[in-house]
Amino acid sequence: MELKNLFSPKRIGNVLIKNRIIRSATYMGSTEKYGFVGDKLIKIYDDLARGGTGLIISGYTAVDPSGTASPYQACLFDDSFIPGQKKLVKCVHEYSDVKIGIQIAHTGRLGNHPKYHPLAPSPVFYKRTELTPREMTTDEVKDYIKKFVDTGRRAYECGYDMIQLHAAHGYYLSNFISPRTNMRKDEFGGDIEGRAKCLIDIYRGLRDELGTNFPIIIKLQIQDFVPNGLSLEEGVTTAKILSNAGFDAIEPSGGGEETLLLTKDAYPSQFVKKPDDENYFLPIVKKIKSSMKNTALILMGGIRNPKTVDKILEDGFADFISLSRPLIYEPNLPSRWESGDLSPAKCISCNGCYMTMLNGPVYCVTKKRLEKRKKR
Template identity: 35%
Template sequence: MSLLFSPFQMGSLELPNRLVRSATAERMADADGRPLPLLKNLYAELAKGGVGLIITGHMYVHPSGKAHVEMTGVHSDDLLPDLAQLADAVHHENGRIIVQINHGGMNCSRETVDETFAPSAVDQPYVSRPAREITLKEIDDLIQAYANAARRVQEAGFDGVQIHAAHGYLINQFLSPLINHRTDEWGGEITKRMHFLREVSGAMRVQVGSDYPILIKLGMIDGIQGGLALEESLQVIAALNDMGIDGVELSGGISGDRNLNIGKGIRSESDEAYFLPLAQNAREATQLPIILVGGFRSRSVMERVLTDGHADLISLSRPLISEPDLPNRLRLGLQDKSRCLSSNNCWPKTVGEGIACKCPHEKVIDKAKV
């Protein structure tokens, strides 16, 4: 029996199979963060392709946290009709979709944010420009911004919301001892460094009510000297249930060069599932459903991780860029692994290229299919 294609219940969210589209910044929005029709089409295509749950690319909760150009916004009620169209397009195909919400903190590009802030004033721990210390008023305002964003996600008709707490963005910055040197209630021991996350998730819960799915993508290791390490992130994992979180996706890495998070050169089954040790540790620390991302390419590896009980759901980013219908193809036995070459050429080099979710090796891959 295939576990991969068996249903799963996560909080109030009923999923038809165990495959998740991990958040993938699509760069398909206008200068105000309003999604372009391209994005709606992409989500409909993914839903048709059979993935059990779509997680949108990260959307900014406040203009001060817009990480890069062409990022979708969830920071204003004006965007509600456009956001609702995205949810509708997926539901029309009988799919499920949740929104990943984010604030870039110090990890925002020069093109989108003039002056960046971080929990502490830091210079070049992993991005190449200095950040000033966030003020207490800004902390309060941003907690509210996350809560309002969650409310908008719910009002727009999405099936849930995911907090981005990985890959070096603001919540990861609060958790990381490399960037958070505060000595007040927002910094210090890990219990204090997770205070911001606790306040954000609590304020979101108040807005969306007790049944609405709130997930988190948690960076468990920064992978940089002096950064967040497993011993501390396991304490964060253990606290998530009390924070009202319904499921946790495990990732890692804060470095701008993306090597740890978006691992290159996956050639064999032994290169796949490169964050598996994180899942094995997290299982001991929480009863929450675990979603594992990072380098899954073969159906056999996905099935094995589920059967061994290390994760409940398998999350894919690049394989669904190269083949949005991969879930159906795996289910029907048309192929047994993704064609993705793990080359990491799916991020546009220039504004307006609009190829973030289009694989430039498509022709090579199509040829390989024949």
């Protein structure tokens, strides 16, 4: 069977992506200490670029020291990080047809930094850290909007092809969208429009700084999958509001660590044990597609089979697909599929890579085990 869609080019905003395959943002725990890019992280991106991915989205990159999740997470909250980030972008651009976007983020309510008490739109207790975040003042929310914009401007200076806001999985920006974690009475709370205002203000700030030709995209929480959390209907409405505001692409996601703590679901990185488990955010994507204006839609979550996703693209349910865990195992997966080997991704979604996140660097546990066995 020939793939008609997966390897056809398409634009996000004005940027042409050589195929429909995106690396979904993935923290690799591989910077030098305190967020500086070094050779270890660059090697990972070199492998991804060589492996045929059309657009690589970086792991979440901190916009402020208070929003870092680990000493080995990339940062760009001041100019000292620019030289390393520039080197990383340059390495990817050596592969002339590969694009790279940066995901910018703050931990928000999930923060567990030894020096900083977590900040969030509202003080809602978080079971994992056993902390209640401090509610931000209106002026602080505005300061943090500026921090996102300043980080975006630095990313532009580094040569990134686009910026992705991380507004999913319980981190800072998704705290604003969800009625469970945003009970604010000011302009940044209230109805769905109010809860989306922080995201739109960041978008407008970035547009003012960077012009209309630079894509601004978003990984967006559509459903919290926890009691009293963001409902699917509200998530779909938020996506529509953000498309109308001008975001160039939306990558729908849902859940987070709290879903696992309060229910047994492992969203966003669900287990995929059989073909029926694949493409688990497809029902969400289908609900959103018709309300997207000029916004590309990225299907993420459990993508393992090139033939199935080629059909999804053909049917027009999504414009791109994105992968995380399969590219940890096989950074060359897109090239493998393009060369005609259409067997599914080797990732068995054991989620062992999640465990490696705790101490970093991130690697595929299953692959390592098999390699060890072979050597014996």
